[in-house]
Amino acid sequence: MAEGRILVVEDEHIVAMGIKKMLKSLGYQVTGIASSGEDAISKAESTFPDLVLMDIMLKGDIDGIEAAREIISRFDLPVVYLSAYSDSKILERAKQTGPFGYIVKPFEERDLHSSIEMALHRQAVEKVKGGEKPDSS
Numbered sequence: 001m002a003e004g005r006i007l008v009v010e011d012e013h014i015v016a017m018g019i020k021k022m023l024k025s026l027g028y029q030v031t032g033i034a035s036s037g038e039d040a041i042s043k044a045e046s047t048f049p050d051l052v053l054m055d056i057m058l059k060g061d062i063d064g065i066e067a068a069r070e071i072i073s074r075f076d077l078p079v080v081y082l083s084a085y086s087d088s089k090i091l092e093r094a095k096q097t098g099p100f101g102y103i104v105k106p107f108e109e110r111d112l113h114s115s116i117e118m119a120l121h122r123q124a125v126e127k128v129k130g131g132e133k134p135d136s137s
Contacts, residue, residue, distance in 0.1 A: 006029070006051050008053050009054045012055075015105075026113050036058050038061070045074070050077075052068070054080070056085060078122065078123040080119050103115050
């Protein structure tokens with residue numbers, strides 16, 4: 001079974017519940033569900049997720065890209081975007097945050113699983129590389 005603590009950021013309650021159900025069936029722990037960018041930042045700080053699944057279009061003053069930028073800079077968490085939008089302007093803005101993935105809605109459970117696994121693996125590899133001590137021999 002998969003392991004990982006995931007924060008879901010999705011402003012459509014029914015969609016968020018569907019994602020939560022998928023994640024649980026895949027063996028992940030959902031640390032919380034946020035429906036706005038502001039809520040996402042707050043929950044990222046208080047629930048200590050391993051990864052954030054971030055919808056781009058959110059209710060409130062901060063969209064998913066701005067919330068992701070803040071979460072990445074403050075907490076060094078990997079973000080995988082979930083979006084029904086894949087136009088070039090949104091993709092360019094999203095790319096600037098250095099996301100660990102981008103899934104276009106609607107998506108299959110296996111697409112979600114593979115994207116999360118790749119993101120968690122990449123985060124683990126980057127933490128090891130960042131924490132390596134120089135060879136003293």
